[in-house]
Every structure is written in structure tokens, then in C-alpha cells.
Amino acid sequence: MLKLELRAASSRSMAYLSPVLALLLTIFFGALLFMALGKNPWTGLQVFLIEPIRNKAAIAELLLKTTPLVLCALGLSVCYRANVWNIGAEGQLIAGGLAAGSTILFFDTGTPGLSGGMVLLLATCAGVVGGSLWASITALLRDRFNANEILVSLMLTYIAQLLLMYAVNGPLKDPHGMNFPQSKVFSSDYLLPHLFSGSRLHIGFIVMLLASGLMAVYVYRSFAGYRLTVGGLAPLAARYAGFSSRRALWTSLLISGGFAGMAGAFEVAGPIGQVLPSISPGYGFAAIIVAFIGRLNPIGTIFGGLVLSLFYLGGEMAQSRLGLPSAITGLFQGMLLFLLLACDTLINYRLRWQK
Template sequence: MHNLWPWKLELRGTPSRAMTYLSPLIAIVLTMLLGALLFAALGKDPLAGLKVFLIDPFNGKRAISELLLKATPLILCALGLAVCFRANIWNIGAEGQFTVGALFSGAMLVFLDVPNHAIPGSVGLVLMVLAGIVGGAFWASITASLRDRFNANEILVSLMLTYVAQLLLMYAVNGPLKDPNGMNFPQSKVFSDEFMLPMLLSGTRLHIGFAVTLILAAVMTVFMTRSFRGFSLMVGGVAPHAARYAGFSSRSALWVSLLISGGFAGLAGAFEIAGPIGQLLPSVSPGYGFAAIIVAFIGRLHPVGAVLGGLVMSLLYLGGELAQSRLGLPSAITGVFQGMLLFLLLASDTLINYRLRRKARI
């Protein structure tokens, strides 16, 4: 029966760099066009729907600050994932590493934030950030250890650990970190202002973490494009046999990439609970770790691209929230747009890398 289909996919030559970077733009445009059709199918004005997604998030300083605020954890997680994916290590557990980073940093703040404490706020912030990085890296190290010692599939291990992390957070806010004065709600106490991240723009919720994220994106650009370690990771991902021939350790690439990725995700979690949330809750993320996978691929696994991809994904988050309040659409609209974007990105990449050719007649 397979011979009845007269066409086959044939790999093209190496696509040009321009076409490689054009693919995400094509996917974004097609996502918005399909989104307009979706609005029409739901009985909404397509132009009003697109306005909510594309224009309203830029309406004023506060709206722009919210866009940058939501982009911060997405960019941080995507920076770490880009390192992993370049090294051909498929870390799908950034969401769990984000959660454990938030848990570790939140536990640190609960420990430090006591009456008449002797720890200055600046020192507490540094300890909180370090705890988040250590927490995320520790959770990623479990995946690295199982892959290293037992050759376990890192996709399944990192993904399953995400659910373990969520259960740990639920246990913590219902047990040892629960606010005794919180009327039995599963949450930690609200952290003191001196242990919260300083604001970047007055009158907004945008904190200094966004500036730190941009600095880290610049650092990772140098690391991935100009450093020997970054070069060895890239070679190991693209051509593992050549990497072994050149003496690059695949074991080292596994551990370095996963620890970097986990550390970035943990830092994102720390910024989230010491920024817009201000305490530990049963859920500290609306799915930033999973959405960051799309961000990394939109950005072509490049740190600068991750910044741009994070802004695009943040736009979808804010647009989805505005669509709920102004158009009466369900909360799932954000996930629908994210799914369309990922599907169309993969389709665009396929069309760029492959072409249909008629099978030769036998």
C-alpha cells in the first residue's frame, strides 16, 4: 500500500542562514493568521482579537513592563535549554528545575526572614539567588546522573522529575514552609520587602532580574560562540563521533550542559518568588519551563534569539490573559496559540529542509 503514494520527502542541501532565521518569522505570521480564523470560528471579531494579542500588551509603560516581566523566566529557561539542545541533550524538565529552584530559594527566605534578623537584605538576596541556582542544578544533576550511570533516557527522566518537583513543592507549602498565620492556606508567609528584588521601573512590577537576564544572555552568547567549552559542546551535539575523535568528553558535555540548564531554570524560579509572587504557592509557574522549549527553538538555540523568542512568548501569555478578560475566551487560548506556534515552526523547518519529489517509476 505504501507504493500508492507517489511522493517522497527528500533532504535539500544545507539551507542558508537567512532561511534558517526566516523560519520562526514565517511561523509567527502564520500563527497570527490562523489565530484570526480561530477568533472568527468562536464568533469574535478577528481584528479585535489580533489587537488584544499584538497591540494591547504595548499600551503604556505598565503594559510593556508586564511584557518584560513575563519574558524574564522564559528567557532564562531558554538560555539553559539552548545549551542542552546544542549538545544534543534533550532536557524537557526545565519546569521541574524551575520549581525546585523556587522551592530552595523560598526555603532560604523563610529561614532568613525572621524577626530581628541580623542578615542584611542584600546578603539575603544573594543567598536566595544562590539557593535557587543550586536547587535547579541539583534537580538537573539527577537526570545527568541517571543518564551517565544507567544510560536512562533524559527526556523521560527530566519530564517525570517535573511532577516529583511539583509534589515536593505541594508538600513544603502544606508542611514545613506553611505560614502559621495563613488561615490554613497552602502557602508560605509573604516575604519582607527588603528580601524582594529591587524594582527596575518605578510604578511597575518589573524587577532587576530582567537586567540580569540581558547580561546573562550576553555572557552566554560569548560562551556559546567564542569559548572553547561552548565549541566542544556544539561539536559534541552536531557530530559526536568527531567530538570523540578530537578528545571532547561526551560525559563532560552531559554534566556541563544539564547543570547550566538547571542553574538557569532555578535562577528563574528564584526571581519569580522574590519578584512578582512574593511567597511560595502550590504552583509558582504557569508552565514557563515547557514554554521555554518553544522559545529556545524560535530563537534558533542562540542566546540573542532566546531573548526575542521570550518576548514573543510573553506576548502570547499577556494576549491570552487579555483575551479572557476582554473577549470572554477560555484560559486555554494561550495554550492553543503556543501549540500552533510550535506546530507551524516545525512545519516551516521541514519545508526549508525538505522538499517533495515524485518517486521514480520502477
């Protein structure tokens, strides 16, 4: 009698090919999706994938959106390597953006004070601290009460959103803003400098690249990174070696929250230029996909960030050019994640008929 059996058949090279295969399949099913919506599939794919990178200005926008995605994914990769399932990078980004925006508004009084560069440095540090503190709530509840970090970090995201709404409707509200829920626009001295004239790409992109390199060294060339990885892959072996699971929990969540908070600070002091009710269109959630596309590798997350930022821009193009709903971006993101998981399963396990 024949039966279907799963046998392990994984390899490092095939594991890194999985995201590429998943992306190609996403493009194929995306073409079918455009056909189902009554659109020319070639035109749809051209608008979704080619138009966002048609010139230098468009590529600069692509890199601008890549920056917060990669920063959030860097921290999430550390968490997932340590087997700590942080789902709340979005809330940590909001907390960091709120802290950074409050810092800029404190100094942006119109009277001479600290230089713009010093204020931006303080705002970035405030964003990192704000994101880390928000993530520390998850670490504390998991450490002291064994609360599930998935639920806690996710619920804290909604609390962060409500806190942001309170801030822009209360203490940070612009008194001359015609009663709109937003802070005043920051002075140009307190905005991140642009890398190129005529584009919104700012110096945060360079910081993101440097952070990716430093995290690669931390993960692959430091004892602390090795300790985190062992704790995630083999908890019993880590305990036998004397590695503290408690330290891994706190370290990974604080790093993750810090990077997400930095992303929030860069958004507030960068393309937004003020504190709004919505700091992020979902970068913290999309960064989960970015981390797994990059195989939890700090350098690989750059590739994942480029793909997801392309989806964001492609979704905006599809709305304006093809009249499609905004949900098209989420559909492509969901397809990519589902197909990535499917490709991982088929690569790690192969089907075999056995008597």
C-alpha cells in the same frame, strides 16, 4: 513516472527567517480561530497582540514575563546544542524557587541580621544550586544507567510539584495564613528591587540580559562551548577528538538546571513575594518553544521570550475581554511550535517532481 523527492535546500539566512514566517502564520490561523469561536478576528488579534503592549506599564509586564522564559531557554539551548534533551526545566525552576524561598524564610525572622541585598544574593545562589541539583538527578541516571533523559527530566517535574505542595502544606506553611497552603509574605527588604516606580519589573531583567550576553560568548567564543556543540552535531567526531560526552552531559544539564533555578528564585523573590503551590504557569515548558524560536542562540532567545510572554498576556486579556477559556494561550503556543517545525521542514527540504 513522476515521484515526489526531498532534496536538501537549507541556508543560514532562511533558517533565521523561519521563526518570523511561523509567527506570521500563527497570527493568520489565530484570526481563523477567533472566527471559529464567533469573535471578530480583528478585535481578537487586537486584544491578543496589541493590548498587552499598549503603554509603558503593559510593556513592563511583558518584560517581567520574558525574564523567566529567557533564563530557562538559555539553559535549554545549551542542552539541545549538546544533543541532551532536557524537558524538565519546569521542575528545575520549581526546585530553584523552593530553595530560594526557603532561604529567604530562614532569614526573614523579623530580627536584625543580614542585609536584604545579601539575603537576596544568597537566595539567588540557593535557587541556582537547587535547580542544578535537580537537573543532576537526570544527569546521574543517564550517566550511570543510560536512562532516557526526556522521560526522567519530565517525570522529575511532577515530583518537584509534589515536593512544593508538601512544603507549602507543611514546613513552610504560614501559621497565620488561615490554613491556606502558602508561606508567609516576604518582607519588602527581601524582595528584588524594581527598575521603575509603578511597575513590577525587577532587577532580574538586567541579570537576564547580562546572562544572554555571557552565554553568547560561551557558546560562540569559548572552547568549552565549541566542544559542546561538536559533541551534539557530530558525536563520532567529538569522540575522535577526545571530547568527553560524559562531561558534555553533566555540563549542559547543570547549566540548564542552574538557569531554570535562577528563574524560579526571581519569581519567588519578585512578582510572587512568597512560596505558593504554583510558582510557574508553565514557563519551563514554554521555554522549549522559546529556545527553538531563538534558533538555540542566546541572543535569539530574547526574541522568542518576548513572543511567548506576549502570548501569555494576550491569553489573559482574551479571557477577561472576550470571555475565552484559558486554553487559548496553549493553543497559540502549540500553533507556533507546530508551524515552526513545518517551516523548518519546508526550508530545509524542498519538494521536487522527478521522472
